[in-house]
Amino acid sequence: MTENILDTNTQIYPRGQSKIQNLKSKIEMTATQVQNSVPPKRKLSKTVKNPRLQRIQKIHAIAVNTLSYLGLTVAVGLLLFGYPIGAIEMSIFAIATFLTTMGIVVGFHRHFTHCSFKAVTPVRVILAILGSMAGQGNVAFWVALHRFHHECSDTPDDPHSPYFKGEKQLGKWEGLWHSYMGWTVDHKLPNPLYYTSDILRDKTIAKVNSLYFLWIAIGLLVPTLAGGILTNSWLGAFYGFLWGGLVRICVTQNLVWSITSIAHIIGNSPLESGDRSTNNIWIAIPTLGDSWHNNHHAFPNAAIVGWKWWQIDIAGWIIRGLEKLGLVWDVKVPTPQMIETKTIAK
DSSP states (O other), rough: OOOSSSSSSOOOOOOOOOOHHHHHHHHHHHHHHHHHHHHHOOOOOEEEEHHHHHHHHHHHHHHHHHHHHHHHHHHHHHHTTTOOOOOOHHHHHHHHHHHHHHHHIIIIIIITTTTOSEEEEEHHHHHHHHHHHTTTOOOOOOOHHHHHHHHTTTTOOTTOSSEEEEEEOOOHHHHHHHHHHHGGGGSSSEOHHHHOOHHOOHHHHHHHTTTTHHHHHHHHHHHHHHOOOOSSHHHHHHHOOOEEEEEEEHHHHHHHHHHHHGGGGGSSSOOOOSSSBOOOOGTTTTTTTTBHHHHHSSSOOOSOOOSSSHHHHHHHHHHHHHHTTTSEOOEEEOHHHHHHHHHHOO
């Protein structure tokens, strides 16, 4: 009997092909099969079309607008009916308004949205928390919305242009209303995954972002406690909540709305910015300098937007102060030559 000298695991290869070559061919074929089986990478959409998320955003906007204006109405009503406020209530309101406005302008706007300067982590966290207390959405939402605005400023896609609502061209008064407050409950929802991947990848800021409603609650609780402790009364606590909480949120909301509307309608535009943004001196102080809006849109990444001695830019001063303390660095400011190249000839 002839003995079978081939092992059952032995393979016979075509003439001229080695075992290594055959193995290489198999690997290449397997890799090709795996590659063909993986679906193509999904392209992120710029906006979120999820009805549930859109509804949540709308409810949030309506709730904040309604409660803050209700607080303002009660506060004004009390004043009119002979219940004045004193230095304590005025101080609580002023300090709370300044801090949360700083959180929006210096933090949400110039740092997180436009990366106009770098900062140590504690400063970034404080700015993120203060901005969140303003009740205008968490860091990722606010930044995504504003980056979306800059991408399509004063075009039909702009969420709060005074000239367009979608494809509809707006008249003067309708446009003013839409860009001031109307847009807050009726706008496209920008996709944070598309616009704010840098925020979401930052573990520290992402954590602050996820605790948004906690910061809202603390922003209401602190002035309430301050009012109660400083006056040693429940009435003082109520006034602290009213003026340092609800009225403060209402005022900071209106300051931002004045930029989205007035600073695209009234004022002058000395620089080429690609849109209809304006500089407005009348609201420069309460907005901490953000009303130099044409300057900002011409150089979005500028940390300082008040370049002339009379252009008051309180946010810019704060950033410079933090820079001197070594807490921020890489502060971006356009050179005179850069400004000159964008100056519109008269």
